[in-house]
Amino acid sequence: MGDLDTLLVVQQHDTAIDQLEHRRAHLPERAELSDVEERIAGVERRLADVGARREAIAERQGRHEHEIAAVEARIGDIEKRMYSGTVSASRELQAMAAEVEALKSRQSSLEDQVLAAMEEAEPVDDERAALTGERSGHDADAERLRAVIAEAEVAIDAELEVERAARAEAAAAVPQDLLATYERLRAKLGGVGAARLVGSSCGGCHLMLPATELDRIKKASADALVFCDQCGRILVH
Numbered sequence: 001m002g003d004l005d006t007l008l009v010v011q012q013h014d015t016a017i018d019q020l021e022h023r024r025a026h027l028p029e030r031a032e033l034s035d036v037e038e039r040i041a042g043v044e045r046r047l048a049d050v051g052a053r054r055e056a057i058a059e060r061q062g063r064h065e066h067e068i069a070a071v072e073a074r075i076g077d078i079e080k081r082m083y084s085g086t087v088s089a090s091r092e093l094q095a096m097a098a099e100v101e102a103l104k105s106r107q108s109s110l111e112d113q114v115l116a117a118m119e120e121a122e123p124v125d126d127e128r129a130a131l132t133g134e135r136s137g138h139d140a141d142a143e144r145l146r147a148v149i150a151e152a153e154v155a156i157d158a159e160l161e162v163e164r165a166a167r168a169e170a171a172a173a174v175p176q177d178l179l180a181t182y183e184r185l186r187a188k189l190g191g192v193g194a195a196r197l198v199g200s201s202c203g204g205c206h207l208m209l210p211a212t213e214l215d216r217i218k219k220a221s222a223d224a225l226v227f228c229d230q231c232g233r234i235l236v237h
């Protein structure tokens with residue numbers, strides 16, 4: 001096999017490697033996964049908002065309960081003194097009874113507020129449970145997609161390894177300067193540095209070669225380095 005034909009073998013492997021790398025980078029599951037990840041982020045934001053609302057309710061409820069405990073303690077203290085027999089002035093006893101009355105009214109109002117807070121928390125808890133369920137669903141989707149991607153990567157990497165080894169073997173048989181020219185053109189021309197002359201067309205740019213050009217190429221020896229006039233690629237003839 002001539003150097004130019006071997007170079008075409010290198011080109012075939014490079015093209016195959018490019019396609020595999022493109023396939024690896026653009027697996028449809030990657031787009032699906034980023035979609036799911038976006039949805040997870042959205043649910044997380046809503047969960048943070050729900051969590052903040054729930055915390056505010058719990059904090060308010062806690063404050064009321066704390067105050068109820070204080071009011072109860074205060075009532076207990078007063079009643080203990082009232083019934084201890086140490087206070088005998090009826091005006092004072094009346095004042096104490098009035099204070100207990102006022103404290104009990106305060107306690108009742110606080111208990112209503114605790115109940116209201118608990119009622120307010122219910123739909124927020126439901127919302128949080130629904131969002132948590134939604135996130136679990138998305139998490140499961142993401143996990144499945146990651147597994148599919150990982151499996152596809154392993155399969156593509158195995159193909160890449162085979163192609164790269166074959167490419168290295170073919171490239172080793174191509175003279176250094178020819179390979180360097182090819183690589184420079186390939187980098188500049190969308191991955192194709194060498195193409196075969198197919199009929200009267202360049203296999204790289206698919207344009208017909210002018211008759212005079214074609215004639216010149218046909219007269220050149222098979223191993224002469226010829227470039228396509230239109231695209232500049234190495235033309236294997």
Ligand SMILES: [Zn+2]
Pocket residue numbers: 202203204205206207228229230231232233
């Ligand atoms: Zn061309």
